[in-house]
Each structure stands twice: as structure tokens, then as C-alpha cells.
Amino acid sequence: MNQKAYYGNFGGQYVSESLMNVLAEVDAAFEEAIHDEAFLKQYHYYLRQYVGRETPLYFAERLSGKYGTKIYLKREDLNHTGAHKINNVLGQILLAKRMGKKKVIAETGAGQHGVATATGAALFDMECTVYMGEEDIKRQALNVMRMEMLGAKVVSVRSGSNTLKDATNEAIRTWAKTAEDTFYIIGSAVGPYPYPKMVKEFQSCISREAKKQILEAEGKLPEAVIACVGGGSNAIGMFADFLGETEVSLIGVEAAGKGIETGEHASAMALGAPGVLHGMRSYLLQDEDGNVQLAHSISAGLDYPGVGPEHAYLRDSGRAQYVAVTDAQAMDALMELCKLEGIIPAIESAHAIAYALQYAKDLAAREGAEAAKEKSMIVCLSGRGDKDVNTIADYLAGKGYLN
Amino acid sequence: MNRIEAKMQQLQQAGEKAFITYITAGLPDLEGTKELLKAQERAGCDAVELGIPFSDPAADGPVIQNASYRAICNGINLKNVFSAVEEVRREGLTLPIIFMMYYNTVLHYGVEAFVKKCRETGVDGLIIPDLPLEEQEELQSCLADSEDTILIQLVSPVSGERIPKILDRARGFVYCVSSMGVTGQGADFHKEVMTYLARVKELSKIPVMMGFGIRTAEDVRPMKDVIDGAIVGSHFIQLMEEHDYSIEAAETYCRTFKKELNEL
Numbered sequence: 001m002n003q004k005a006y007y008g009n010f011g012g013q014y015v016s017e018s019l020m021n022v023l024a025e026v027d028a029a030f031e032e033a034i035h036d037e038a039f040l041k042q043y044h045y046y047l048r049q050y051v052g053r054e055t056p057l058y059f060a061e062r063l064s065g066k067y068g069t070k071i072y073l074k075r076e077d078l079n080h081t082g083a084h085k086i087n088n089v090l091g092q093i094l095l096a097k098r099m100g101k102k103k104v105i106a107e108t109g110a111g112q113h114g115v116a117t118a119t120g121a122a123l124f125d126m127e128c129t130v131y132m133g134e135e136d137i138k139r140q141a142l143n144v145m146r147m148e149m150l151g152a153k154v155v156s157v158r159s160g161s162n163t164l165k166d167a168t169n170e171a172i173r174t175w176a177k178t179a180e181d182t183f184y185i186i187g188s189a190v191g192p193y194p195y196p197k198m199v200k201e202f203q204s205c206i207s208r209e210a211k212k213q214i215l216e217a218e219g220k221l222p223e224a225v226i227a228c229v230g231g232g233s234n235a236i237g238m239f240a241d242f243l244g245e246t247e248v249s250l251i252g253v254e255a256a257g258k259g260i261e262t263g264e265h266a267s268a269m270a271l272g273a274p275g276v277l278h279g280m281r282s283y284l285l286q287d288e289d290g291n292v293q294l295a296h297s298i299s300a301g302l303d304y305p306g307v308g309p310e311h312a313y314l315r316d317s318g319r320a321q322y323v324a325v326t327d328a329q330a331m332d333a334l335m336e337l338c339k340l341e342g343i344i345p346a347i348e349s350a351h352a353i354a355y356a357l358q359y360a361k362d363l364a365a366r367e368g369a370e371a372a373k374e375k376s377m378i379v380c381l382s383g384r385g386d387k388d389v390n391t392i393a394d395y396l397a398g399k400g401y402l403n
Numbered sequence: 404m405n406r407i408e409a410k411m412q413q414l415q416q417a418g419e420k421a422f423i424t425y426i427t428a429g430l431p432d433l434e435g436t437k438e439l440l441k442a443q444e445r446a447g448c449d450a451v452e453l454g455i456p457f458s459d460p461a462a463d464g465p466v467i468q469n470a471s472y473r474a475i476c477n478g479i480n481l482k483n484v485f486s487a488v489e490e491v492r493r494e495g496l497t498l499p500i501i502f503m504m505y506y507n508t509v510l511h512y513g514v515e516a517f518v519k520k521c522r523e524t525g526v527d528g529l530i531i532p533d534l535p536l537e538e539q540e541e542l543q544s545c546l547a548d549s550e551d552t553i554l555i556q557l558v559s560p561v562s563g564e565r566i567p568k569i570l571d572r573a574r575g576f577v578y579c580v581s582s583m584g585v586t587g588q589g590a591d592f593h594k595e596v597m598t599y600l601a602r603v604k605e606l607s608k609i610p611v612m613m614g615f616g617i618r619t620a621e622d623v624r625p626m627k628d629v630i631d632g633a634i635v636g637s638h639f640i641q642l643m644e645e646h647d648y649s650i651e652a653a654e655t656y657c658r659t660f661k662k663e664l665n666e667l
Contacts, residue, residue: 018584
């Protein structure tokens with residue numbers, strides 16, 4: 001067993017033999033790159049000048065007033081392409097270039113990671129192919145068009161359930177065939193080692209900035225840091241610099257879909273059992289035969305049956321806590337943020353907001369209104385909601401949604 | 404002695420090449436699978452890979468993906484495949500059976516319980532494409548170097564310096580993947596296939612089998628001196644689909660392949 005590939009009992013490299021040397025090469029190149037001043041300088045240059053970092057840590061005044069505690073929003077929605085995904089894509093694409101690769105491939109569900117990858121590929125003149133389930137292509141026509149405008153080829157995947165997990169399988173298959181000249185850019189904190197490690201590294205700018213910003217604003221650390229979890233990339237980036245600050249509660253919010261009890265949810269931590277998918281061992285939604293179960297969530301970005309291995313470890317070790325929020329709760333929070341703060345969040349991020357509001361109420365009840373007012377929390381607003389307007393309209397019209 | 408190892412030894416003594424086929428369990432149904440196994444034994448196959456369907460077969464191309472999907476829709480799972488193996492053994496089948504499966508299916512069943520059940524029902528070998536050398540400890544410690552069930556090792560054209568380490572653990576035969584990527588891409592072998600097979604052959608104490616993309620014995624003519632046999636998967640499934648799982652078609656194909664392979 002390769003111990004460094006594991007987070008406790010989770011992680012590993014469950015891939016075909018053809019990919020084992022590829023993963024070793026990626027790991028060696030990554031370790032070298034992140035210890036190379038020139039690489040870091042280049043990466044941070046693009047984060048600043050192209051992505052628009054650092055992003056604000058915004059004090060949500062009206063929301064805080066209403067819920068009786070200080071709520072800060074880490075504004076990843078203000079990044080170029082509208083979400084945190086670009087942080088990781090730029091890191092991986094610079095690494096791919098450094099390794100001499102000419103082509104990149106990616107999987108995408110809702111299309112956000114696909115758009116971010118297509119963006120990075122255009123910027124660095126790489127050939128880009130994005131694998132997307134046939135069902136998702138129908139649901140996300142706008143993002144398909146964005147990717148194509150950016151010069152990427154979008155491949156429709158027709159196998160299994162025709163959604164994200166199948167697109168990921170197809171990307172893995174293509175990668176196994178073409179790894180000699182192609183780099184696979186994984187969008188979430190999932191996959192075989194070293195991917196979870198790389199994604200964490202490239203997303204950790206979120207917490208590095210946030211920690212500095214909260215200390216400037218409050219002079220002390222927050223009570224809690226809250227982020228939504230599908231595969232868990234924005235959450236691991238939001239947690240990274242707070243992992244050692246044990247007095248800060250770390251809370252990951254999964255999608256409870258129509259309710260955990262209905263079986264139609266995407267909460268791998270709530271009911272999943274350890275399993276192996278997409279090259280990693282982690283919590284996984286499975287049926288009684290060990291086949292992977294489809295996840296359900298109104299938010300396409302949280303609609304994933306597994307979860308990143310470090311989250312599985314943080315859950316079991318007790319360092320982080322994972323909760324779940326239903327579609328309805330997330331949509332209520334989304335509307336509230338629109339009305340109180342003038343921010344339309346992605347439905348994914350609205351899950352984190354929903355739990356934060358609950359947390360604020362509990363805090364006031366537990367510690368009293370006066371004490372609660374002096375405390376703060378940070379919520380990762382991982383993306384903006386423009387992409388979700390059609391889903392939101394259908395939901396508000398009571399039409400349900402295609403999931 | 405393990406059935407696969409015994410068979411391989413017997414072939415080596417006779418100077419014959421081995422022929423192995425792959426079928427997805429439960430196609431057209433479990434009774435049909437049992438009949439196919441018997442037909443392959445009659446036709447002179449040396450072992451059969453029996454594919455346990457999984458929802459996310461990331462190492463397989465479209466043919467086996469579709470076969471796997473249909474088998475799941477037919478209600479096929481590890482439990483009923485174990486029952487079918489048990490039955491077909493009771494009916495006298497001695498052909499070595501190798502489960503080709505994904506690791507999640509093993510984990511979900513429970514590694515220890517799975518190994519015990521393999522032993523009881525007569526599963527002789529395991530091929531698990533998403534379980535590379537580094538992740539095998541858990542399973543190997545349950546298999547405990549017994550004679551009942553062995554884990555077959557895979558080697559790829561880009562395994563390079565990993566080859567000696569992999570061979571160190573290998574039993575039965577070593578499965579050389581002919582190309583990068585997934586099963587069933589046609590006879591479009593890796594550009595370095597000859598050098599790589601020769602290297603494995605030189606280092607290996609056990610028979611070297613080649614698989615992925617093989618359709619006829621003729622496909623492996625260029626490699627005949629560096630391999631000890633061939634494995635046919637996707638093409639065989641396709642053939643079965645085209646012939647509506649005809650037992651006769653299966654038998655003819657296997658008999659012809661085996662004969663031609665030994666005449667190369």
C-alpha cells in the first residue's frame with residue numbers, strides 16, 4: 001500500500017495498471033512544481049490578473065442582522081467564470097504545460113468545470129475535450145455553447161445513467177488510452193491520488209485569503225467555516241488553512257435532495273458505505289448489489305454519488321462535521337440571499353447558506369443573543385447563480401426539475 | 404494445485420498455447436451462461452473469464468459496458484452468479500473459472516466472505532482491473548496464497564520498471580494488456596507491443612497471456628514466439644450477440660481459434 005495516497009482508510013489509487021506510472025509522473029511533476037518559485041509566481045500571477053483574486057470576504061450585513069450573528073461570505077462567485085473551479089483548473093493546466101502535454105480532457109456535470117477547463121485551455125492554447133453525459137447536455141445547453149465558443153470539443157457520453165459519473169468513467173477510459181500526450185484535469189477533490197491532494201492545494205487559496213481577511217476584520221478566528229460538498233473541492237479549499245485551528249468548527253453541507261429518507265439525495269456521508277469509484281476509496285452511495293446509486297439534487301454540482309477521500313477521513317476523525325440540506329431549504333436560502341443581500345448564489349452554494357442560517361439560530365439559542373452577536377462565521381459562496389436561472393424558474397413555477 | 408496453474412502446467416508440458424475467452428455473466432440469462440461455459444469446455448478453451456456486471460466499468464469499452472448494463476437490468480448480481488457457478492460445478496464442469504470484476508463488488512460483499520465463497524463454489528482466479536499491485540494487500544491477505552483462488556496480475560505496455568515487482572506476485576499466468584486504455588478497441592496494438600511482450604516473457608516464470616483487441620488467432624501471429632496464449636473478450640461477446648448466443652457458434656469459434664492458435 002502506498003501510505004501517502006491515503007487519508008486514514010480513504011483515498012488510494014484504484015485505477016488500471018496502465019495509469020499507475022502516469023499517476024506517479026503527475027505526482028512527481030506536481031511536487032516539483034509547487035516547490036518551484038517560478039511556477040508559483042506564474043500561478044499566482046494568473047490568479048490575480050486573470051481570475052481576479054483575492055476575492056472579498058464580504059460581511060453580509062442584512063443577513064447578519066436578521067440572524068443575530070456575524071455572517072461573512074467568501075465571494076468565490078466573483079471569480080472569472082463565476083465559481084471557484086477556475087482556481088484548480090489554472091493550477092492543473094499550468095502543470096500539464098510544464099509536463100509537456102498538448103491536450104487536456106475533463107469531465108463535467110452541470111458544465112461549470114467544463115467551462116473553466118475550456119477557458120484555461122483557450123488561454124494556454126491547449127486542445128480541450130470535455131466529457132458530458134447526454135442527459136446533462138440536454139439540461140445545460142447554455143454551458144455546452146459556452147464551452148464550444150471557447151474552442152472545446154464536447155463529447156456526449158451515452159452509457160449507464162448518462163450523467164456526471166458516467167462522463168467521469170468515459171474521461172478515465174480516454175485518459176487510459178491517451179495519457180502519453182493528454183492530461184486529465186479533474187474538477188473535484190476526488191479521483192486517484194495525487195488528484196485529491198492537487199485539488200486541495202490549488203483550492204487552498206480560498207482559506208488562505210479568508211483566514212487573513214477574518215483576522216483583519218474581527219481580530220479573531222470564526223466560530224465556524226461552512227461550505228457545500230458534492231465531491232468537495234470548494235469545501236476542502238475552504239477548510240485547508242483552518243484544519244489546524246481546532247477551535248474553528250468545519251462544516252460540510254451535502255445535498256439531501258428531496259430528503260434523505262426518500263432515498264432521492266446526494267448525501268454520501270449520511271447513508272453511503274465505503275466503496276471504490278473513480279479511482280478512490282471513499283463513502284459512496286450504492287445499492288444492495290454494490291452498484292453505484294444515482295444521486296439526486298436540484299443542484300447539478302452536488303449531484304455526485306461519492307465524496308472526496310479527505311472529507312471521508314475528516315468525517316471519521318471528527319475534525320469536520322457533515323450535514324445535509326434539502327432542495328427546498330436550499331431554495332429558500334437562495335431567495336433570501338437574493339432579497340437581503342442582492343446576491344444570486346449558485347444553488348450549490350445556497351446549500352451552505354441554508355445550513356449557516358440554521359447554525360446561526362442554534363448559536364443564538366445555545367449561547368444567548370448577546371454572545372451570538374459577537375461571534376462570526378464564514379460561508380463559502382462558491383459560485384454565482386446565473387447558470388441556475390432556468391432551474392430556479394421551473395422550481396418556483398412548481399414544475400419540479402429534471403433530475 | 405490451483406486449477407488454472409494445473410492447466411497452464413499441462414499446456415506447457417504439451418507445448419500448446421492457451422486460449423481464454425470472456426463472457427459477461429447472465430447473458431442471455433444465467434442458464435445460458437452455464438450452457439456457454441460447458442460449450443467452451445467442450446471446445447477446448449483452457450479457462451473462462453466470467454464478467455461480474457458492475458454499474459461503472461471504467462476499464463471496459465462499449466461492448467462490455469453494454470453487456471454489463473444489460474446483465475444488471477436482467478437482475479444479475481454477484482450472489483446469483485456464485486449460485487450459477489456452484490450449480491455448473493455440481494454438473495461436472497472442471498474448466499477453470501476466473502471472475503473478471505471491479506473491486507467495489509468485492510468490498511461490498513465483504514472481502515473475507517467473498518474469498519470464502521469463491522473457495523466454496525469453485526472460482527479459481529480473479530482479475531480485478533481497478534486493483535493495481537499497490538492496493539492488493541487487503542485481498543491477498545484473505546486469499547492467503549492458497550491453492551483455491553488466485554489473483555491474476557495485469558501488465559500494460561507502459562508498466563516499465565514495475566514489471567519485475569508485478570511478476571513477483573503473479574500466479575497462474577500474467578495478463579499482458581496489448582494496448583493502452585480499455586477492452587475491445589480492435590487489433591490496434593500498442594506501438595511498443597513486441598518489445599514489451601518480449602521483456603515480460605523474458606522476466607516471467609509463468610505463462611504470458613495477451614489480451615485486449617484480439618479477434619482471430621491470426622491477430623497474434625507476430626507475437627507467437629513471445630506469448631503463451633491469447634484472451635478474447637469483446638469480440639466474443641459481439642459474436643454471441645450476432646448469433647443470438649448460439650451454443651453452436653460459441654463452440655465453433657472457440658474450437659477454430661484454439662486450433663489455429665496452435666498452428667501459427
